[in-house]
Amino acid sequence: MIPFGLLSGFMDSKEIRITELGEDGFRFRLTEECPEPEQFRICFYDMKKAGYRKVEIRKFEMNAVAGTLEAEERCVQENDGSFFREYSVRVEQKDYVQEVQRLAGEYSRYIRLKLDGDDGELAKTLTGYPAELDEVHCESLEEQKKLWFGGNSSSVRRNPDADQSVEESFLDKGTELALELNGPSLYEEYLCQPLQDFLASYWQKNYLTHSWLAGRTPERFYIGNQFCHNLFPTENQLFSIMDKMRSEDLEVTLAFSYIREFMLSSVEKLLEKVDNWCCVHGVNVEIVVNDWAMVEILRGKTSHLSPVFGTLLNKCKKDPRMKYKSGDISLFQRNSLNAKFYRDFLAKEFHIHRYEWESCGYPQEFPPGKNSIHLPFYQTNTSQYCPLYALCTTGDRGMQQLAEHCPKFCEKYSLLYPEHLHMIGRYNSLFGVDKTLLESPEMWKKIKGIKPDRIVVNL
Structure with a gap:
């Protein structure tokens, strides 16, 4: 799952939670069955520009996820009595594929920096923060x-x-x-x-x-x-x-x-x-x-x-x-x-x-x-x-x-x-x-x- 702050989506005017993302499409969950929408709008966060890139998708193929829905419903029902439905959307739109590749690359880079370095090195790489100056303190x-x-x-x-x-x-x-x-x-x-x-x-x-x-x-x-x-x-x-x-x-x-x-x-x-x-x-x-x-x-x-x-x-x-x-x-x-x-x-x-x-x-x-x-x-x-x-x-x-x-x-x-x-x-x-x-x-x-x-x- 990509963090919600980096990836958000809308089905017509309804906000959706994207659970899986790939170059050929994505999956999302809803609490109830829904008719096929007119469009999706997917918002990809751009770390370099500190803003979102929006992609509108009007040509797509949407299906309920087969073979897993009943098992997932039983599992969730046993835990808290609620249900959800999961849908997959297949997309072949060029600008969508480009944004998925860019977001995946930026997020992978962030995770690698987070694991390999400290917070100062992470901030320096992403924002130009002068981490080397963190060692300069006054005495009183x-x-x-x-x-x-x-x-x-x-x-x-x-x-x-x-x-x-x-x-x-x-x-x-x-x-x-x-x-x-x-x-x-x-x-x-x-x-x-x-x-x-x-x-x-x-x-x-x-x-x-x-x-x-x-x-x-x-x-x-x-x-x-x-x-x-x-x-x-x-x-x-x-x-x-x-x-x-x-x-x-x-x-x-x-x-x-x-x-x-x-x-x-x-x-x-x-x-x-x-x-x-x-x-x-x-x-x-x-x-x-x-x-x-x-x-x-x-x-x-x-x-x-x-x-x-x-x-x-x-x-x-x-x-x-x-x-x-x-x-x-x-x-x-x-x-x-x-x-x-x-x-x-x-x-x-x-x-x-x-x-x-x-x-x-x-x-x-x-x-x-x-x-x-x-x-x-x-x-x-x-x-x-x-x-x-x-x-x-x-x-x-x-x-x-x-x-x-x-x-x-x-x-x-x-x-x-x-x-x-x-x-x-x-x-x-x-x-x-x-x-x-x-x-x-x-x-x-x-x-x-x-x-x-x-x-x-x-x-």
Whole structure:
């Protein structure tokens, strides 16, 4: 059997499962007897072009498979009480024969590479992936960040030859700037320092002192982590941070991750306290929602708590290896939020009008509404059963379990990957790094659709 992703077929408009393939024809199964169709359409996957070649077959000879049907029916009936019928189709069409030969050759080559080499060699042969660079690693997260954002790289510094209109517009507050406080060390640093001292330290330790983003004081801070529930601040920390931000005239967004069953009661009580805090001080707070349970918890509280559509719910295809794949990458530029009826549903049912996006290495078409773009890190994978915790406690990242009493290993450790991939493992997630907007503010003009009205820095 050729894998379904490489070979699919249609009998008139009905999709069929092809079970055998040859140059003289093919076999397929159905659950019931059928009359002879007008045509077949067979779709052969082309690995080089990353697309399908379609062959229409109008001249053929179709027969029920003789001598095997009754035995097969008895066998299947004994197992699960169901039946199937198998048909053979004889074809003498030249373009069909050519596609069968090509697919068989490509698939045989794939199997041979899979058996004889490793994944890197397979990817190198099929896509041009530089497998030899997989051996180049940095020694630490500090070294990795310095290589990405610092050193002698002038690309992250203000470029006098770049289009200054975008940078000037940003510095003149044409777009809101926000920073993420997404872990315990940042919570403590912010609480222990005046705002300007904290910002100076923040940009310096991330090697971005001369970045075009560093020339402006942010108007908003995100508190919390969208991906790990163990990295949300304690209740005392949270209200201390919110009080300090209010005194410094900063806007507040609280970022929540998924909500596990045991968290529902405590999160609901915390949001009630946040709502009371907002009522007392006469302010509004945004709540980043990454779990549908959260929007239910927020029902009736949206006068002061504004729900925001989070990254985990705003699903996009993101992978730092995308550049090695062939095919039409423009298909990734849109997702469900580009559908007006879906945005209307979110607004009507949950009062959601803002959406969180990530700069992830390819142009995206942002929909009407309020859009926030996070950079330079973008999430590719998240596990509630933390791989870093498993590695630190068992030595095997595959032995994952829920970290109920998390010792915050991620404050000291991270998972490093081959340098050329521009990715890193932080806490319970994998992240890629996209420096496009960080290095070139003029790239802002190439964003399709509605321009984001907020930049969120997540170093």
